[in-house]
Amino acid sequence: MNTAWLYLILAGICEIGWAFGLKYSEGFTKPVVSIVTVIVMILSFVLLAQAMKTLPLGTAYAIWTGIGAAGTAVLGMFFLNEPKELMRIVCLMMIVAGVVGLKFFAESN
Numbered sequence: 382m383n384t385a386w387l388y389l390i391l392a393g394i395c396e397i398g399w400a401f402g403l404k405y406s407e408g409f410t411k412p413v414v415s416i417v418t419v420i421v422m423i424l425s426f427v428l429l430a431q432a433m434k435t436l437p438l439g440t441a442y443a444i445w446t447g448i449g450a451a452g453t454a455v456l457g458m459f460f461l462n463e464p465k466e467l468m469r470i471v472c473l474m475m476i477v478a479g480v481v482g483l484k485f486f487a488e489s490n
Contacts, residue, residue, distance in 0.1 A: 385435035386484070388428045393448025395425035400453040404461075440487045447480035 402418030409415040425445075433441045451473050457463040 383435070385432045385441075389432035389436065389441055389444055390448065392425050392428035392432060393445050393452065395421050395428060396445060396449030397452040397456065399425060400449060401456070437487065440483050444480050444483055447476050447483075451476045451480070 399418050399421040402414060402421060405411070406414040406418050409418075429441065429445050432445075454463070454469075454473055458465050458469075
């Protein structure tokens with residue numbers, strides 16, 4: 382795996398982190414959580430920008446949002462007692478399949 386893909390995966394993980402930070406900052410009313418959230422947001426964008434130096438815009442952005450959306454939803458199910466309904470899980474699996482597909486087809490070009 383080249384550096385751009387590593388940056389992209391780390392950017393997606395940071396997106397999950399700042400989504401949770403938004404939840405726990407309670408509308409940016411908790412200063413420490415809010416500051417950490419903003420720092421992780423900036424890191425996520427910087428890593429995404431680094432990945433986009435090499436990767437196609439559409440591929441990078443779709444994978445970044447896919448990692449963030451699916452990762453946040455899955456962790457929400459486990460840590461925040463969010464619904465774990467079958468159709469919700471199937472939809473998340475489709476997001477993951479799309480992300481994997483984008484990675485696979487980006488590599489073949």
